[in-house]
Amino acid sequence: MFIPLKDDNPTVRFPAATVALIAINVAVFVFQALSPRGLEYYVLRMGAIPYEISHFHALVDLPVARVSPMLSLFLHQFLHGSPFHLAGNMLYLWIFGNNVEDALGRFRFVIFYLLCGLSASFTHIAFNPNSTVPMIGASGAIAGVLGAYALLFPRARVRTFVFLFIFIEVVPIPAAVILGLWFVMQIMNIGLGGGVAWFAHIGGFLVGMALVRVFRKKRPEAVDFRAHF
Numbered sequence: 001m002f003i004p005l006k007d008d009n010p011t012v013r014f015p016a017a018t019v020a021l022i023a024i025n026v027a028v029f030v031f032q033a034l035s036p037r038g039l040e041y042y043v044l045r046m047g048a049i050p051y052e053i054s055h056f057h058a059l060v061d062l063p064v065a066r067v068s069p070m071l072s073l074f075l076h077q078f079l080h081g082s083p084f085h086l087a088g089n090m091l092y093l094w095i096f097g098n099n100v101e102d103a104l105g106r107f108r109f110v111i112f113y114l115l116c117g118l119s120a121s122f123t124h125i126a127f128n129p130n131s132t133v134p135m136i137g138a139s140g141a142i143a144g145v146l147g148a149y150a151l152l153f154p155r156a157r158v159r160t161f162v163f164l165f166i167f168i169e170v171v172p173i174p175a176a177v178i179l180g181l182w183f184v185m186q187i188m189n190i191g192l193g194g195g196v197a198w199f200a201h202i203g204g205f206l207v208g209m210a211l212v213r214v215f216r217k218k219r220p221e222a223v224d225f226r227a228h229f
Helices: 016-034 038-046 050-055 069-078 083-104 106-127 139-152 175-188 198-215
Strands: 002-007 157-164 167-174
Touching: 002 083, 002 175, 016 038, 016 069, 016 083, 016 106, 038 069, 050 069, 050 106, 069 106, 083 106, 083 139, 083 198, 106 139, 106 198, 139 175, 139 198, 157 175, 167 175, 175 198
Parallel strands: none
Antiparallel strands: 002 157, 157 167
């Protein structure tokens, strides 16, 4: 088992967009948890249900009124089913999101994040078109952030808690290694169930690697000042 704790990769600007996304996710979960209707109500109301989207047909036999299927594709990205689900996602977003935001710029980063989440959802739906289980969580969008980070900062060191039998240590590991292992684990876990949308993680990661090339800020070309003297 390994858990990333911190990367040795400073940013130039304060990651306002990353902090805002974390704050929104936390606020939504607190609202869910404190609501008299409970967590399950909002999961059923706003979770993305693959069957609805793949068949262009809203389910009518649910105990709650559903938002439109298209709207659920965005809203479900801010819902979480437990404190551990939320904490794990936000940890990864905080560690890796700030540097990706730095490379893309705040506005581009938010659009990139949402598109990765949307692409991750469609990947899950493509492999589970008849599922009536609501999909929730930010992990698909965050997987896209991980894919971007792996491409942009493969050599950055990530301080990682490693637990392997009797070996327990915090070890600095290159981002390409730790994120590569994460991706391989998603593939290996396909079919294990557990209520995790493994295909969404895989799709988000790959789309993140592809989109970051488009969204990355173009650096100004170097000017040869000697021509002016």
